[in-house]
Amino acid sequence: MTDQTAPEISNTHAKAGYWTRVARDGQKMGFWFVLPTLLLLVFIVVFPLLMQLYLSFTWWTPLEGIPWYQAWEVFNWGENYWYMVTDPRFWGALWRTVLIMIVAVPAQFFLGMALAYLFIDQFPGRKLFYSIMLTPMMIVPAVVGLMFFLLFQGTGPINDHLGLPPEFSWLTDVNRAMISVIIADIWQWTPLMFLILLAGMLGVPSDQLLAARLLGGSNWQNFVKIILPRMKTVIIIALVLRAVECFKIFDLVFIMTNGGPGVQTETISVFLYNQTFGELEWAYVATMGLSILIALSMLAMKGLSLMAKK
Amino acid sequence: MSSIQIQNVTKRFGDFTAVDDISIDIEEGEFVALLGPSGCGKTTTMNMIAGLEDVTEGAIRFDGQDLSRIRIQDRNIGFVFQNYAIFTHLSVYKNLSYGLEVKKVDRSEIDRRVRAMADRMSIAHRLDQPASSLSVNEMQKLAIGRSAIVEPRIFLLDEPLSNLDAGFRAYMRAELKVLQHEFGQTMIYVTHDQIEAMSLADKIAIIDQGKLMQYGAPLDIYNDPQNRFVANFVGSPRMNLVDGELREERGELHLMLHGGAEIPLAGKVRADFTSDARVHSGSFGIRPQDIYFGDQRCPTDITMHGKVEVLERVGPKRLAYLQVQETMFLAFDDQAQLEVGDDVPFFLPSDASMAFDLDSGRRLGGR
Numbered sequence: 001m002t003d004q005t006a007p008e009i010s011n012t013h014a015k016a017g018y019w020t021r022v023a024r025d026g027q028k029m030g031f032w033f034v035l036p037t038l039l040l041l042v043f044i045v046v047f048p049l050l051m052q053l054y055l056s057f058t059w060w061t062p063l064e065g066i067p068w069y070q071a072w073e074v075f076n077w078g079e080n081y082w083y084m085v086t087d088p089r090f091w092g093a094l095w096r097t098v099l100i101m102i103v104a105v106p107a108q109f110f111l112g113m114a115l116a117y118l119f120i121d122q123f124p125g126r127k128l129f130y131s132i133m134l135t136p137m138m139i140v141p142a143v144v145g146l147m148f149f150l151l152f153q154g155t156g157p158i159n160d161h162l163g164l165p166p167e168f169s170w171l172t173d174v175n176r177a178m179i180s181v182i183i184a185d186i187w188q189w190t191p192l193m194f195l196i197l198l199a200g201m202l203g204v205p206s207d208q209l210l211a212a213r214l215l216g217g218s219n220w221q222n223f224v225k226i227i228l229p230r231m232k233t234v235i236i237i238a239l240v241l242r243a244v245e246c247f248k249i250f251d252l253v254f255i256m257t258n259g260g261p262g263v264q265t266e267t268i269s270v271f272l273y274n275q276t277f278g279e280l281e282w283a284y285v286a287t288m289g290l291s292i293l294i295a296l297s298m299l300a301m302k303g304l305s306l307m308a309k310k
Numbered sequence: 311m312s313s314i315q316i317q318n319v320t321k322r323f324g325d326f327t328a329v330d331d332i333s334i335d336i337e338e339g340e341f342v343a344l345l346g347p348s349g350c351g352k353t354t355t356m357n358m359i360a361g362l363e364d365v366t367e368g369a370i371r372f373d374g375q376d377l378s379r380i381r382i383q384d385r386n387i388g389f390v391f392q393n394y395a396i397f398t399h400l401s402v403y404k405n406l407s408y409g410l411e412v413k414k415v416d417r418s419e420i421d422r423r424v425r426a427m428a429d430r431m432s433i434a435h436r437l438d439q440p441a442s443s444l445s446v447n448e449m450q451k452l453a454i455g456r457s458a459i460v461e462p463r464i465f466l467l468d469e470p471l472s473n474l475d476a477g478f479r480a481y482m483r484a485e486l487k488v489l490q491h492e493f494g495q496t497m498i499y500v501t502h503d504q505i506e507a508m509s510l511a512d513k514i515a516i517i518d519q520g521k522l523m524q525y526g527a528p529l530d531i532y533n534d535p536q537n538r539f540v541a542n543f544v545g546s547p548r549m550n551l552v553d554g555e556l557r558e559e560r561g562e563l564h565l566m567l568h569g570g571a572e573i574p575l576a577g578k579v580r581a582d583f584t585s586d587a588r589v590h591s592g593s594f595g596i597r598p599q600d601i602y603f604g605d606q607r608c609p610t611d612i613t614m615h616g617k618v619e620v621l622e623r624v625g626p627k628r629l630a631y632l633q634v635q636e637t638m639f640l641a642f643d644d645q646a647q648l649e650v651g652d653d654v655p656f657f658l659p660s661d662a663s664m665a666f667d668l669d670s671g672r673r674l675g676g677r
Contacts, residue, residue, distance in 0.1 A: 210362065211395035213382045215409035215460060225408070229399050 056080055056287040061280050071283070080287035090288065092263060093271035096178070100267065101246045104185045108242060109235075111186070112193025116201050117223070119194075137191040145255030148184040152256070177257050177265045184252050189245070193238055200234025201227060233307050240303035244296055268292060312373040312463045312496060313338040314359065319368035321354050321520075328354045330520040331368070336498065336513075338373075341490050343499045343511035347543075351520040352500045353468060359498060360387050360466055372463060388462030388495070392469045394453035398442035402433060405441050405452055409460035423459055431455040447478045454486075458493060465490075465497040471506060483509060504544050508532070516540050538671040541595050541664060547629060550601075550639050553593045553668050556583060565594055569636030577610025577660030582675025586667065589674060595664035598629065601641035602657050603648070612658040614639070618648050632656060 051068070057078055060071035084090055119130065136144070151158050152170035159168055170180045204227050212222040228235075250269035253259060259266035259274065266274070268288075275285045314336040321329040329351040336342050344352040357363040359370055361382050369376055377385050397405050406424045415423075428434040431451040436444060444452060450470065457465065470486075471479045487510055490497050501507050507514050508528045516523040516531065516539070524531055524540045535541035541549050554567035563580055565573040573594055575583055583592055606613065616632030616639060623629075630648050632639040641656060648654060665674040 205395065207391050207393065207395040208397055210382075211389065211391060211456075212397070212408065212412075214360065214385075214387055214389045215412065215456070216383050216386065217408065217412040218383060221412045225400075225412075226397060 052286040052290050055283045056290050058283050060283045062282060063280055080284050081291070083284065084287055084291065089263065089266075089271065093266050093268050096265065097247055097249065097267040097269075099178070100182055100185065100249060101243055104182050104189070105239065105242045105246050107182075107186050108190045108193040109197075109239060111190045112195075112197050112238075115190070115194045116198035119198055120201050133194060134191045136188045137195075139188070141188065141251035142255055144184060144188045145252040148180065148187075148252070149256045152180045171257050172261050174261060174264050177261060181249075181253055181256055181265050184256065185246065185249060188252070189242060193242060196234060196238040196241070197231070200231040200238075203234070204230045236303055236307045240300050243303070244300055247292075247296060313340075314464060314496065314498075315369075315371040315374070316355070316359070317369045317371065319355070319358060319370060320366050321351070321358060321363060322366045327520050329358070329517075332515075332517070332520075332522045333368075334515050334522065334525055336496060339494055339496055341487075341497045341499065341510060341512045343501055343507035343514045344517060345501055345504060345507040345514050345543075346517035346523075348502055350517045352502075352517050355517065356466055356468060356498060356500045359464075360389050361385055386460070386463050388457035388460070388465040390453045390457055390465075390467045390470050392472060394449045394473075396441045396444070396449050396452055396456075398440070400441055401437070402428070402439055402441050402444065402452060403437045405456050406437075406459055409456065413460070427455045427459045446473055447475075447482075450474060450478075450482060454489065458489070458495075461493075462495070465493070465495045467497065467499045469500055469502070471501075472503075486510060505546060508544070516543060518543075534676070535595075535664070536673050538593050538595070538666040538668075538673075541666065541673075545597060547598050547624070547640055549595050549597045549664075551593050551595045551666075552637050552639075553591065555591050556589065565592055567635070567637050569634070571614075571635040571637045573612060573614065573658070576612055577608075578675070579612075579660045579663035579665050582665035585665075585675045589667045589669075591668040592674070593666040593668045593671075595666060596639075596658050596662060598640040599642050600659055600662035601639065602659070603641075603643070603645065603654060606657055608659065608661075610660040612660060612663070613655055614658060615653065615655050618650050618652045618654060621648060621650055 055068065055071055057075060057080070058071040059074040059076050060066070060068060064071075064074060066073060115133065119126065119133075139147075149171065150156055153159075154166040154169050158164075158170070159166060170176045208226060209222060212226045217225070248269055249267050250273065253265055253267050253270050254273070257265045259270040263271075272285055272288060275281045275288075314334075316332060316334040316336075319329060319332050320327065332351075332355060334342070344355055346352045354363060358365050361377060361380075365378065370378070397408065400408070403424055406427055407420050410420045410423060424437070425434065428437050431454065433444075433448055433451050433455070436448060441449070441452065450473075454467075454470070467486075471482055474482060483506060486499075499507070499510060511528060513526060514528055514531055515525045518539050523543075524536045531540060532544055535544065538551065542551055552565075552567050552569070552571075552573070554565040554573070557564050557566050563575045563583065565575060565583070567573065579594070583589065614632075614634055616634040618630050619633045619638070620631040621628050621643065622631070624642075628643040628646060628648070630641050630643045632641055632654070639656070666672065667674055
């Protein structure tokens with residue numbers, strides 16, 4: 001019955017215009033209800049995106065002396081994009097961001113996975129430990145940055161515990177500054193990995209796990225052959241989520257090292273910040289921002305398309 | 311293959327006693343059914359045998375050996391889950407080979423055994439397909455095959471037939487019996503279906519509210535139930551069990567039924583009721599097929615009068631619902647002579663009747 005009538009309705013719909021359809025279907029009220037959100041989306045997503053695209057093709061800066069919408073006067077036919085691909089500071093920042101990502105995200109993944117595995121069985125104090133485990137990700141990233149800024153001082157607790165002299169600096173050392181930032185990021189975001197992976201792990205049917213154990217599989221064998229394959233979707237989501245988030249790392253770096261020493265820990269976000277408020281190169285920032293958005297979207301799509309594959 | 315001794319096993323979850331002091335001896339190669347209503351503790355008992363649950367008190371021994379300190383994966387116990395617990399992300403082949411792969415059996419050996427088992431369970435044509443594509447019936451076979459392929463010391467089946475459609479259930483019941491002979495395995499089978507238990511098992515353990523009610527061969531349990539619960543639970547249609555107070559008048563003993571009718575006790579069943587002077591309320595039991603109509607065949611058989619309320623066809627026979635005051639008796643009308651509304655005499659053979667103490671449920675007298 002419904003199978004026969006449904007196409008009929010949609011046919012008449014196709015003939016009438018969209019707005020007529022909305023009005024006639026009595027969805028008018030609903031439309032007015034969602035309109036504020038639609039407008040909001042236009043202002044916070046569509047408009048900035050178009051503005052960014054527009055500016056990225058000009059030399060415009062706030063110092064130009066003309067309003068942004070007149071930026072066509074300094075149109076430069078995409079020279080910003082060429083400048084970007086030949087800018088060593090951009091590539092340096094990009095490489096450092098990727099470095100943090102490829103070290104921190106796998107570390108968070110393995111730690112999160114190991115912790116999640118510990119939490120699938122009941123044990124005394126599980127709830128308490130669970131709450132404690134999740135605390136780091138609840139803290140404002142800037143505060144985490146400040147915490148680690150203090151911890152990594154030459155005279156701070158970390159050197160003290162490791163028995164290192166105050167001259168052994170972390171945040172001002174060319175190599176160790178990066179290590180410090182990565183450690184802070186791992187500390188803060190392992191809980192999120194843990195949370196997502198635990199949810200995925202608890203979703204593995206317990207009777208199948210029991211069956212695997214009764215068949216003689218060791219914990220490791222059952223983990224690799226039963227738990228992991230069943231968690232594939234969750235794992236991909238967790239990794240994509242963290243990779244994208246990690247790429248945008250700003251607060252930790254800004255507070256702990258401000259990109260220093262020199263540009264040794266300058267990530268893409270910090271670089272963009274410096275370009276925006278230090279150099280006032282807004283058109284160039286728009287160029288980079290747009291490029292990164294496209295690159296990240298492609299990365300995320302690639303990751304998520306793995307999920308669809310069987 | 312091994313024998314199992316369940317010795318005074320008790321399981322408590324907090325204040326709740328799920329299994330209360332159960333002892334069962336299972337011989338090597340025996341097929342034992344744990345039978346009882348839902349929530350009676352039979353699955354808990356099975357889980358304790360498998361090691362999925364710890365034993366609160368008592369011990370479970372396999373060939374005299376206590377396995378409670380041995381890890382589940384090293385116990386070598388075959389377990390078929392009620393919902394089969396098939397690894398749905400793997401192929402049928404991988405499901406079958408799992409137990410061998412994790413034991414690092416040689417590849418060619420795995421292949422040989424998987425194919426043999428698939429043939430045996432007639433799912434060979436499905437080997438390369440994902441296990442999630444199987445029908446429920448095939449999943450059942452796969453679940454049994456997957457457990458059997460590792461040649462476990464014992465085989466536990468948790469209501470394995472309850473998800474199947476009626477036709478396949480009957481087939482699988484016969485198949486299980488054949489498989490058990492082939493494997494020569496000690497098998498323990500949990501079910502709430504007494505017909506399944508009666509037709510499959512060498513021995514049945516009937517459990518109610520965590521307690522072992524009776525343990526024995528199906529026919530012994532059927533013919534000689536040791537308490538009211540077992541009498542009521544085993545047999546289809548159910549045994550007539552009518553409760554009342556014992557009253558002696560002018561040397562005659564009557565059971566005054568709560569429904570208003572009375573049964574004049576005579577012969578063996580009278581002796582059974584009087585075997586314990588402390589008993590004042592009793593329960594009278596008689597199986598529907600033992601009740602007869604027509605002429606009295608034995609002077610001690612009890613005569614009753616009832617009105618035929620309903621006649622129900624059960625296979626080739628008819629089941630008559632006989633109303634005596636407020637009490638209903640079920641009897642087979644084997645000669646097809648009754649009509650609805652008839653007021654007929656019927657006879658309760660004293661030798662086939664059973665006496666129970668209403669308060670404790672205990673059987674009075676005996677066979």
